[in-house]
Amino acid sequence: MDEAEEVRVGAKQSGEVDRISDLPDSLLCQVLLFLRTKDVVKCSVLSRRWRDVWKCVPRLHLDDYDFYERGNVDSQSSMDNCVRFVDRFLGLHSGLCLESFRFNSLIDWDREPDNALIWRWMNTVLQLKVKHIDYSQDARDSDEPQIPPAIYTCQTLESLDLFGVTMSSPEFVSLPSLRVLKLCCVIFPDDLALETLISGCKALETLNITHYQKDSVVIDAPRLKFLMLHAARTASFIIKNSGSLVKVDLDIVFSLSGGSNFDPADVPKRNMIRNFLGSIYLVKDVIISSRTLEVFYGYSRCEPLPLFCNLSSLNVFFTHDSWEMLPNFLHSCPNLKSLIVNLRTRLDPGRIYMIPGPWCVLSSLEYVRIMSPLKGEEMEMKLVSYILENSPILKKLTLTLSVGCFRKKEKSVILMELIAIPRLSTSCRVIVL
Template identity: 50%
Template sequence: MEDEDGGKRVRAKGYGEVDWISNLPDCLICEVLLCLPTKDVVKTSVLSSRWRNLWKYVPGLNFGYRDFQTRNAFPIDYSAFLSFVDRFLGFNSQSRLQSFRLECEFYGYDEPEPGDAFVRRWINSVVRRKVKYLYVSDDSCDVVMPPTIYTCESLVSLTLSGLTLPSPKFVSLPSLKVLSLGIMMFADDDDLALETLISRCRVLESLYRVVTLYIERNYLCDNIEVLRVCSQSLLSFTHVADGLEELVEDLLLVIVDAPRLKFLNLRDGRIENFILKNPSSLVKADIDTEFNLSCGKKFDPNDLQKRNMIRNFLVGISSIKNLIIASSTLEVIYDYSRCEPLPLFRNLSSLRVKFYGYTWEMLPIFLESCPNLQSLVMGSTNYQEKEGINILSEPRRVLSSSLKYVKIERPLKGEAMEMKLVSYILENSTALKKLTLCLDDSIKKEESVIFRELLTIPRLSTSCQVVVL
């Protein structure tokens, strides 16, 4: 089929041979192309005369250095990559830009004009074009961002990783609502740079600090040891650090002072001290940290500073309604509970526990501090299984009279500690309506002794239904 210009039209396979794609308006096609790498967007120009110039009007640019690998995958054709981005930014250079995504790496690139000079020029260009969504990542940690990154008044979302940032002497980001920062350094080793940047983003709602270090790549360019988050507008804060088990460096201190904060996601075992100020607005938390007590370090009951920190942290999150917590964190809480009573989580109605293997034994201690809990889900992670603490043999009190729904997602194999956990829940839950269990594929439900044993465990709640998946 030909269009009015004689070019071949793009035919979308579907019901009744209707060419749905060509019938779409240009603005909608550009939104679809916005999801593709820019190099692929350019290729659409050969589809027909209708598509010949559409790529020029796509409101977003997505460049990745991996798109310029040679046939043998390595090395990267840096000259082609740099030339392509340079030329593309020249098209419609005066028009506004909705999004700009750049993934680069300049290992071994040694030319008269270094790679970071190109990046600075590109960033300055997109800032002038009033970009709204900006993502820049450099796997080599060699690129130094220009100061204009702090004065882009159109920015709504900013993601930076593997970069060196200038000290924020002047910040004007009146539209920035989402800030995501990965591995990075601040020039001049400015200890207050990150705190300054966050505090001057006046309408910031979501802050992500996601650090993934790979020892084999020697990604040790991050110089943030004290993380201070002070924001009057922040609603959501995520701090995640992966791949750090073998690192000696610790994140010594995290301070969060955000009176409007509703969601806290914390996953970093290196944290020595965590201070949560003004936590009254907190509704949901996802916690996975050992407070620097992993890798052979043990909880010391005589360490009053550590005990005070854990107490203050637990009190700070005790008003939340929804909690996701790792079993490694529960182990620290259990050790702490042998020294001091846990605070009551009176508002907690939904609890999800992520277990390493079958280490469920420390859970009852925490459940006794949740008098109004209604829903409990016990999931699992892919982390290496650990030895649990055998405390289920100790006498336990009746569980919350409000607990109605329990689900154990990890497939049961019929091991002794699993059966003890199921018995504990059924025999101590007065208002339980439904217990959902998953059996391992190796166990045939109808013929299994374990299946029959599960169904005959005494139940304190006469209305409890046991569902086996």
């Protein structure tokens, strides 16, 4: 009898009941679904009752480093162990259904991807009627596709998350169950391939496209609710049938390096941005980068921005010092209730910043949070003043003071400056964390 068995028997003799081990295999598998495969296999040493349960868990979640032993420089033997384990696991599930397949970083830094192996695994999990695939590797320099064409017609696939792979060109796409599609650093043979993939996902609700480097992205997904676009090198974005869209996360510049390079005389670019804004103006929740705001600010100098009348929550990520476009965008959000400002970099102390007037009244704003710690710089205080002096129904402004940059006396000075700022709202609380 092993030690785990002795513990279990001893527990029963003392009157304690091991209720988990007494559960049927089907329920134990449901519990183990919340663990990574490496930890699921470890459970096999608990007792005889647990020895073979891992073989029935319909989920494979592995990273290649799970098989690398500390101090072992033989990466080939580690990779061979990994391949044998995955082949055995998939073989045990032959004829069954696989809930989820996730494998990250299949190759090491010194070796080209084994496309034949990847195709074999992918084709196998697709035959097992997999529901969720999360696969990543660094094979972006490879001209050969790592993902087999069979993935385009998987009837059971509900979510697909790919990183760093090259796709084949689809002749036909039918993914009726796919609701979530996430593509990061994924290479398609042409723009039409991506467009065909998206249009073949009739139930698609979430779409993330990150680091896409083709000329154009056409999105036709009538049920789409959440859209993330982080693709600075893509020049054109066209969204069709956007009536269901609720939330967008944007870090795009339409191949422009910044709003200062926006050319009002570029009529095709103006039309494209106008159509893009017209396809998202009904959303309720926006996450946006400062460089995207800067493009919209440049566009607004020649054409007015549409009113985002449904927008209630705005999250802005500032990665540089162009603050002047924030009030401009807020002017187009008449029903905004929540604003979050994230400051990614320190402002240049040698430059004079100014939020130009007239400052619009933020008539609906109720909650504001500035995520990054304040250092008491002039432009930071101008932003706080702008919010407090122009928000008549503001309920709460949450701030954080920088830790370690100021002595207690200097922090007290900042607090006094905050207290001295006039507030348009009589019920506003300023919370300093």
